[in-house]
Amino acid sequence: MTDGDDDHLDAYLDAVLVGGREERTVEIVDYRHDWPVRFESERRRLTDALGTTAVRIEHVGSTAVPGLAAKPILDILVSVEDPEDESAFSTALQEAGYELRVREPGHRMFRTPERDVHVHVWRSGGVEEQRQLAFRDRLRASAGARARYEDTKRSLAGRYRDVNYYAEAKSAVIEDILRERDENAPGDA
Secondary structure, X not given: OOHHHHHHHHHHHHHHEOOOOOOOOOOOEOOOOOHHHHHHHHHHHHHHHHHHHOOEEEEEOHHXXXXXXXXXXXXXXXXXXXXXXXXXXXXXXXXXXXXXXXXXXXXXXXXOOOOOXXXXXXXXXXXXXXXXXXXXXXXXXXXXXXHHHHHHXXXXXXXXXXXXXXXXXXXXXXXXXXXXXXXXXXOOO
């Protein structure tokens, strides 16, 4: 990333992060078998809070892939009809204990005060919903993709003290894995 890219990312983060940027050590830990159990607990909490507003609730991200090392933060996808209509879900999520952290076009992210669960709100049937599910499913199905992604994450973790820069740095390998999935579809999805 060049200095110009850094400036662009900084400006973008300043515009979309609620509460400003935060320094935080990026930690990658071995897969934990309690992650799916924790997800089910969070799914119930989200279902109780959102009811039929949530079209879909899915465990996504690295903690949703058995055997894959990850940041110890659960990522949960919540699909709604219109993520721009915060009145449909924001108050309910806040009353359930989640705090708004990201407000960007087509996406809201809420998190627990402990910062160990991220709830991503996207449009039902939208491109990002499908992309998140496709990436998770590709990692679940392909040991090679899983190993390459884990190696990338481990090599990048120590370089960044801002999770957003870490996420940006691993985006190229994510795109490569998604592209490979598309090239190998439908038999190797």
